[in-house]
Amino acid sequence: MLSCVADYRIAAQKRLPRLAFDYLDGGAEDGDALRRNAEAYRQWLFKPRVLTDVSRCSSATQFFGREAAAPLIVGPTGLNGLFWPRADELLAHAASEAGLPFVLSTASTSLLEDVRAAAPRGDLWMQLYVQQDRGIAEDLMRRASAAGFSTLVLTVDVPVHGKRDHDTRNGFALPLRLSPRLIADCIRHPHWCWQMARHGSPQLKNIAHSVGERADLARHAAMLSRQMDLTLGWADLEWVRRHWSGKLIVKGIQGRDDALLALARGTDGIVLSNHGGRQLDSTFAPLELLPEIADAVGHRLDVFVDGGARRGSDALKAVSLGARGVLLGRAPLYGLASRGGAGVKEVLALMMQEMHIAMRLLGCSALTQLRPGLVERAA
Template structure:
């Protein structure tokens, strides 16, 4: 079997295996993809400033989140409709995360019941990502079920009052439930392994939404609940409502400005996730890594430190090191584990996480950092823009 040397290898394998419709849903961003590209490019703006002749013989990437151990400042982040990429993908993602010693964040839009994910991975550290619909009883049900299943941290996603414009989905006719057009049938014929799995296991359903709505699985209806029926009135004072239903940590996910970071802190959030939703909402925004330093500075200057996480564009262990050095408590891995599950199922997720953990460890040793606490801004340098060489005509 072909050996994968980096996350990009898994991305290419996922592209080969998935239909165009499925891969574009995984890979695509909003509008022209400017924010999506910027998320990756932001990491290239920073270079390392390594220190040598330091003892890294006992180098460790281990950290803690609210007193609970993690193998690295990483978590497998929330992604929806994962059953489109592999059957029982949420269970496979959660299992690989637990085996790697990392938290797993389950999406409201998961295609497996949160109870089934917990049953499949009873030993895993699990967090829940929450969308709030107009009928708040749905979110209240989701929180109750997650509490009963032993989920400990809640990520309240606030950057998706409506879905961003995604041209690729329009071009592909991506609409839930999927309709078998001649174009899709031809695409399926070119990707027999994916097509066989979809036939054998059935089309993915938004099971968690269905259970909390109290209805049988109905993909068309529950996709509408998730998109067109979001609560547009959700405000900062509603963190009090969330606290009434959630005793654990509460993170606000989707923060992109200093002003909103301060408001999250003022309203008692335990943490925030600096995120532009993977470049899938607004087509043109700052990359989370660009927004991170001023946000960290702002919240650090106001009393007790609030945990600041980041997602978007992480494809290397070196990216994790850069985010932590710029002040992030940790990063959420989103597309990278999906490339793994789309390429090879659970084995692929395990492979991606092993690569990222290994790269982070190597990066830390080469930087002269024996532990995560030594990853500071002093180990980074802003790189000057490199001008393309103009070749002289012969």
């Protein structure tokens, strides 16, 4: 096990060719939102209590009545097969072993049925993009329900894909096209190149399955990037409910007004998210929005955050400010990209270890003892 998530990031950067690492690590345009997400956690400082009994310490919590080992969820990330073969299955298995939920992306490179087989006892959630052909979303919901996924995470902040300068510079396109630059980069990263040659280019298998077509990365990636349903509105949550009987979370909330609309529409939870800084640049970090929104709706629905968490102590700050849990995006992917499934398990174990250390140093033996008074924004 390496010492921290930042070390796994360095290891991932060494193993991946530049276009793959930049796809994992980069943000939209100038990267301001990406940097702000991480910086937001540094703006909140702990105010520990002392002389409290911390001989027993538990980070256990519940999400919608199901036990979880910590207020962490392995969040939805797409095209993970670019980093390691069978990536989504490895992520789901590691999350299940750690006692944490896993959210499978619509843009996954493993079939959701294979992900369920890899984590037969895991709490699996399904992230959903709605495309112009709503039959695709309806089929994904049907299949996820049949496979025992408990929660639907409807992502609403990507009507179009954001502009990512790094992808333009790297000539990133799907499927990957050989060029002198990519060939030279592959030579410098032989392990990644060997895996891609052995297992083939990643495919958006769930979309292909629900469309009823053979895998065709170029076509199905284009469907995601250019055929999103731009008419999707709040009233369409009724359509979602007709096809999904489990818990429903709306992901991509970035303001109090939309949080109140989500509450009025009867959602079970919301995720405060700027999509990891990958879509619209110059946005507030979710953690910055959390206190106001948790105060407005947190007692009536579950509020989650994502973006920027790299330490177990970051999750404690979010919970102290009113979050039910934190979705992890890049952190487990750094583990995956550097060491496969073993790396994911190590990153999750590391963050939980950091969480337990910080809880004891804060004077807290349970998450229920976390409250706004334990953190304060730096002057």
